[in-house]
Amino acid sequence: MKHPLHQFHFCPKCGSKNFNENNLKSKKCADCGFTYYFNSSAAVVAVIENEKDEVLVARRAKDPAKGTYDLPGGFTDMYETAEEAVVREVREETGLLITSPKYLFSIPNIYVYSGFEVHTMDLFFQCSVLNFSEMYPMDDVSELFFIDKKQLNPTDFGLVSIRKGIEIIVEEAKKVF
Numbered sequence: 001m002k003h004p005l006h007q008f009h010f011c012p013k014c015g016s017k018n019f020n021e022n023n024l025k026s027k028k029c030a031d032c033g034f035t036y037y038f039n040s041s042a043a044v045v046a047v048i049e050n051e052k053d054e055v056l057v058a059r060r061a062k063d064p065a066k067g068t069y070d071l072p073g074g075f076t077d078m079y080e081t082a083e084e085a086v087v088r089e090v091r092e093e094t095g096l097l098i099t100s101p102k103y104l105f106s107i108p109n110i111y112v113y114s115g116f117e118v119h120t121m122d123l124f125f126q127c128s129v130l131n132f133s134e135m136y137p138m139d140d141v142s143e144l145f146f147i148d149k150k151q152l153n154p155t156d157f158g159l160v161s162i163r164k165g166i167e168i169i170v171e172e173a174k175k176v177f
Helices: 082-094 160-176
Strands: 019-023 026-029 035-037 041-048 054-060 073-075 098-113 116-129 141-148
Touching: 041 054, 041 082, 041 098, 041 160, 054 082, 073 082, 082 098, 082 116, 082 141, 098 160, 116 160
Parallel strands: 041 116
Antiparallel strands: 019 026, 026 035, 041 073, 054 141, 098 116
């Protein structure tokens, strides 16, 4: 695996070309001494179920993994809590207003965007929706539909972390029945 900063060739502080690997997660400038640590970006994922024990699934409208299944979610903005981010992302992608997001689990991921590997920490939340009547695919979603929790197939989901999250959800559903 390549160093997470392999695409960074110049010091972001002074612009020097002497910006070299320092350890597994940082580079250090030999000229000004600045050390840049590469940390995961926070992302959120919404697990939304209806009264029939079905999970809301989105079809991706854009790459990466265009056309595959996904769960609503996305990156957190600066100065935003994970709970605020999941509410905003679900609203932007589905038109739905969620209530009471409850943290479930997290999965580290590498999300390739415009040829750049973004290391993420994907935070999964169980979310409630009071009214599904205003649900509509928006933003980077081409379609929204429900799948019975017992019928979810992880291989239909294009992003690795979402696939792993679906595996956990399916295993938990088996324990209940």
